[in-house]
Amino acid sequence: MKKELQLALSPEEAYNEALFNKIVAEKSGLSPHQDLIIRATKRSIDARGRKVKINVTVEVYSGQTPEPLISRGKDYPNVSNSDPIVIVGAGPAGLFAALRAIELGKKPIVLERGKDVRSRRRDLAALNKEHIVNPDSNYCFGEGGAGTYSDGKLYTRSKKRGDLRRIMEILVAHGAKEDILVEAHPHIGTNKLPLLITQLRESILEAGGEVLFNTKVTEFILENDSIKGVVTSEGEKIFGLGVILATGHSARDIFHLLHRQKVLIEAKPFALGVRIEHEQKLIDSIQYHCQSDRGPYLPASSYSLVQQTVLDGKQRGVFSFCMCPGGFIVPSASSPGEVVVNGMSPSRRDGKFANSGMVVAVELEDLGRYGQYGPLASLVFQQEVEQAAWEAGGRSQVAPAQRVVDFVKNRQSQDLPSTSYQPGLKSVNLNDFLPDYISKRLAMALPMMDKKMKGYYTNEAQIVGVESRTSSPVRIPRSKESFEHLQISRLYPCGEGAGYAGGIVSAAMDGERCAEKLIEKYGR
Structure with missing residues (x-):
């Protein structure tokens, strides 16, 4: 016999295995004395309310063996003599x-x-x-x-x-x-x-x-x-x-x-901007509505933000990209003479910081003089911004950085918060080298994002330049x-x-x- 249940559970009920199995067995209506096989098939976090819920789809089997979750192994034919x-x-x-x-x-x-x-x-x-x-x-x-x-x-x-x-x-x-x-x-x-x-x-x-x-x-x-x-x-x-x-x-x-x-x-449109870094505890407190620690059962929280901006009559999106909870920022240059940053996370996502790309959509019509490079227009634009970041950081993999409110107010930061970026940061006014319409749109969007995530726009967070490898140019x-x-x-x-x-x-x-x-x- 097989039953499928749709449950909304607390984090502890969903992730404490013994408690989860007890609750599922009770809600299934099947005898607890039977040998039950309990298997979650879908699980998602719902943090929209004041109390976080975990939505779980679960299968309960009694008196029968479930089909395996995967139907394939690693058996491949020998093709050594094939075309x-x-x-x-x-x-x-x-x-x-x-x-x-x-x-x-x-x-x-x-x-x-x-x-x-x-x-x-x-x-x-x-x-x-x-x-x-x-x-x-x-x-x-x-x-x-x-x-x-x-x-x-x-x-x-x-x-x-x-x-x-x-x-x-x-x-x-x-x-x-x-x-x-x-x-x-x-x-x-x-x-x-x-x-x-x-x-x-x-x-x-x-x-x-x-x-x-x-x-x-x-x-x-x-x-x-x-x-x-x-x-x-x-x-x-x-x-x-x-x-x-x-x-x-x-x-x-x-x-x-x-x-x-x-x-x-x-040439292809892409997106370019910076990587923004907060303490993970702050993001957890915003997303999970908790005052301090998120507790032992909830994973490090993530976010996804989009804000439309209008500049010179043109509407462009500013959006988070490749958000890494509990992760760290890494140097992703692929040639000497450029600075590029990206993010990564370990499986436990247990780092002190949360980071995400915060980028601006770049359309071909925004590239102006780069049109002379034909199909390589976006590529040349991207490369020049990365080289400017390298110069601004001191001609090494030290990355230029700035506190978020300071960036919006167009003032250089007197100091910088601690960071996960191993090569190190240099306090720079990123407005001095980012393309004008990129920096202006970021400065428009960041305060507005605070309306969606109260506390996100803070001078305790910083931006690090540049996040430019969002997609192929x-x-x-x-x-x-x-x-x-x-x-x-x-x-x-x-x-x-x-x-x-x-x-x-x-x-x-x-x-x-x-x-x-x-x-x-x-x-x-």
């Missing part, structure tokens, strides 16, 4: 494209410019401690891509892109906790992601695929408007049935290469139906770098779809 597909980039899009290609009987050859996830850590340490930027191994480049060292958020609105449940089950099969199948806003955490990424790679290798690290693509082999393969920095030519281009949103050299080889690309156009490039056959632009995804899960789904489309057309 190859070239996949450029080992981020979520590239790795999931490779696994899907294996399922469909083709051999993936994954080319990654950076290092494997374990070796990559040494370069991240050098970046944080010595301010040395390795242009091929950093928070953006290397096995797992930018998603490896992030909060590991798995929430997406892009459910039409593919099978969301399937992606989650593959992650669980490779080491993620089954909780990601239950929570409304699941995440994995930066401390857990490297092992999971390693397991995904092992599945590719065990099935006969290839993953080549320190392998940078420097040329595309094009013949009669068709791509035959790629050339690496070592001069090696690698051919395949087609090429899935999954290089991520920071691979500027690839965008330049495409433009140089006259492959159609186009370039789109590589492709057919809506076939996913194939509009000009070059057998080329499949994929994921965040091509402008078709916005996170780990949406990139993974896009990778799968690209592999399916390529093999459907050319793999027979």
Whole structure:
């Protein structure tokens, strides 16, 4: 016998396992003397009222064994002698494209410019401690891509892109906790992601695929408007049935290469701004309506804010981006001579600080003189702002920062609060180097956001510059139906770098779809 219940519980009732099982057994109406199997299938936090509630969907089984939560394992066919597909980039899009290609009987050859996830850590340490930027191994480049060292958020609105449940089950099969199948806003955490990424790679290798690290693509082999393969920095030519281009949103050299080889690309709107940092206790007190500690059962709270602004007759959104509860700010430059910040969280989200991007929508019409750069207009604009942040911070990975109210009042901060940003901060008036319409819109929006989260606008919080890698500044156009490039056959632009995804899960789904489309057309 199976019963499904919809419950609204207190945090303790929902997260104290013994108490949860007792309450569910009572509400099920089934005899407590029976051997009951109790399993939560959906769980979300409702903090709209004065008392936080946890909405839980739960299944109760009596006298029968439930079906397993996941229906797939890590069994893949051997494709070592099959036709190859070239996949450029080992981020979520590239790795999931490779696994899907294996399922469909083709051999993936994954080319990654950076290092494997374990070796990559040494370069991240050098970046944080010595301010040395390795242009091929950093928070953006290397096995797992930018998603490896992030909060590991798995929430997406892009459910039409593919099978969301399937992606989650593959992650669980490779080491993620089954909780990601239950929570409304699941995440994995930066401390857990490297092992999971390693397991995904092992599945590719065990099935006969290839993953080549320190392998940078420097040329595309094009013949009669068709791509035959790629050339690496070592001069090696690698051919395949087609090429899935999954290089991520920071691979500027690839965008330049495409433009140089006259492959159609186009400038794309994106968003740019700063990262804002509060103490997590403040965000908890606002979101959970608590005076002090949130207690042992509630997770670190998050938020999502949007505020429309009007400047010179143009309306643009200012919004939070990649909010990291209990996390820390990290240096995400991918080349020397620039400062870029991003956020990440461990699985427990137990850090002292909360941080989030606070960014302004940038439309192509806002770029003015950058229009002379054609399809690279947004990219050049983005790069110049990052270089200005580097100059303002003192020409190292020290980041320019300012207390929030001081920024809005256009005055330099006399001192700065403590921070999670390891390379350090320098007190700077960010209005001096941020593009005028970016700083003005931020200054408009931040006080107004206090109406939605009372206490958010405070001089005890600070902003750190710059948050600029929100999405790709370039789109590589492709057919809506076939996913194939509009000009070059057998080329499949994929994921965040091509402008078709916005996170780990949406990139993974896009990778799968690209592999399916390529093999459907050319793999027979």
